[in-house]
Amino acid sequence: MDTARDTRTLDLVECEELWTMETVDRNGFICRGCTTQVFPASFDKEHNKKRPYFTLGPSNKHQAGCDIDGEDKIIKRAKKERVGTPEGFPLPFPSKLILTDKRPVEAKDLVTQGLSGSTRTSSTSDKNAATPRKYHGHSVKNIRPACRAFIQLPNDRDFLPLEIPGVAGNTYAKIFTYLRSKKPEPFKFPTRLYYAAIRWVARPLITEEYCELTLNAGEWSQETGGYKTLCKVRVNWASWSKVRRNTLLREFTTTREEAIEQAKRNKQIKGWIFFVGTQDPADPSIFHIDNYQLICCLSAELIWPSKK
Structure with missing residues (x-):
C-alpha cells in the first residue's frame, strides 16, 4: 500500500x-x-x-x-x-x-x-x-x-476532473503535459504540470541554490541518433530544509533504480519525473520549480490510449 x-x-x-x-x-x-x-x-x-x-x-x-x-x-x-x-x-x-x-x-x-x-x-x-x-x-x-x-x-484521463492552482485545464488529460523528444518551443501557457522520463545516465547537478535534474526529452538528431539539447528541471531549493532536499534526491535515485530493475522484466517501464513548473522565458529547455509539493518521481509503464 x-x-x-x-x-x-x-x-x-x-x-x-x-x-x-x-x-x-x-x-x-x-x-x-x-x-x-x-x-x-x-x-x-x-x-x-x-x-x-x-x-x-x-x-x-x-x-x-x-x-x-x-x-x-x-x-x-x-x-x-x-x-x-x-x-x-x-x-x-x-x-x-x-x-x-x-x-x-x-x-x-x-x-x-x-x-x-x-x-x-x-x-x-x-x-x-x-x-x-x-x-x-x-x-x-x-x-x-x-x-x-x-x-x-x-x-x-479525458473525463476525470482535476484542478491545480495556476495551471490551465480542468481534466487530467488537459492538465498533464508530456515533454517529448523534439526541439523545446515556448508554450502559450508556460506554467503546467509537466512529465518526462528520467535521463538514467545523468546525475543531479547540486548547488546550495538549486538542484538540476536532466530529463530524457529535448531536441533529437536523426543524423547522430542522439539529443542535440536536453530539457532540465531546475529545483530552486534555497529555502528548503535539509530533510526536504535529501528526500527529493532519495526519491529521484530510488525511482531511477526501481525503473532500471523493473525494466529487466518489462521494457516499457521507465522512471518518470512529474512537476508543476514554469518554462524559462529565455531558454525553453529549462523549467523552474520552487515548491516541494509540486514535484515527484515514480517508476511505471505509461499507457497512452489511442484517440478514437
Whole structure:
C-alpha cells in the first residue's frame, strides 16, 4: 500500500512521507479504507534502498466492506477500458490540489458521513452495503497522488476532473503535459504540470541554490541518433530544509533504480519525473520549480490510449 492514515488525525500519509519523519511510529497507521492497523516498511533511510510502503503484516486482514480489497482488480481493468461513469468513479481519486500544510477537509467529512477511517462501517441495516461506492474526487496537498492516478487510469484521463492552482485545464488529460523528444518551443501557457522520463545516465547537478535534474526529452538528431539539447528541471531549493532536499534526491535515485530493475522484466517501464513548473522565458529547455509539493518521481509503464 502506498497510502495509509495517521491514527491520531486520520490524515492521509503517503509512503514517501516516511522519509521526512524524524521518528516513525510503527503503530501509528491504519488502512485508508478501514480501521485495520497497517505497518510502515522499508523506511529506514540509512539501510533501506527500496521505496517505503505500508503492509498489513502476516496476520491482519482488511475489514468487511473495505474498498481496498478490490482496488487492484479495478486498476488492472482500467488499463484496458474506462471505469468511471457519469454517476461517479469506483476508486477515490484526487480532483483538487490545495497548497497548504493543513490536511484536506475530506478526511473529517468522510468520518461524519458514517465512514470509519474513510470506509463504510458495516451494518446489516445498510441497504447500500453491497452497492459499490461512487467517488467524485477529493483534495490533496501535493501532486503525487494525482500522478499515481494519471498512471493507473489512462482511459479515464479525458473525463476525470482535476484542478491545480495556476495551471490551465480542468481534466487530467488537459492538465498533464508530456515533454517529448523534439526541439523545446515556448508554450502559450508556460506554467503546467509537466512529465518526462528520467535521463538514467545523468546525475543531479547540486548547488546550495538549486538542484538540476536532466530529463530524457529535448531536441533529437536523426543524423547522430542522439539529443542535440536536453530539457532540465531546475529545483530552486534555497529555502528548503535539509530533510526536504535529501528526500527529493532519495526519491529521484530510488525511482531511477526501481525503473532500471523493473525494466529487466518489462521494457516499457521507465522512471518518470512529474512537476508543476514554469518554462524559462529565455531558454525553453529549462523549467523552474520552487515548491516541494509540486514535484515527484515514480517508476511505471505509461499507457497512452489511442484517440478514437
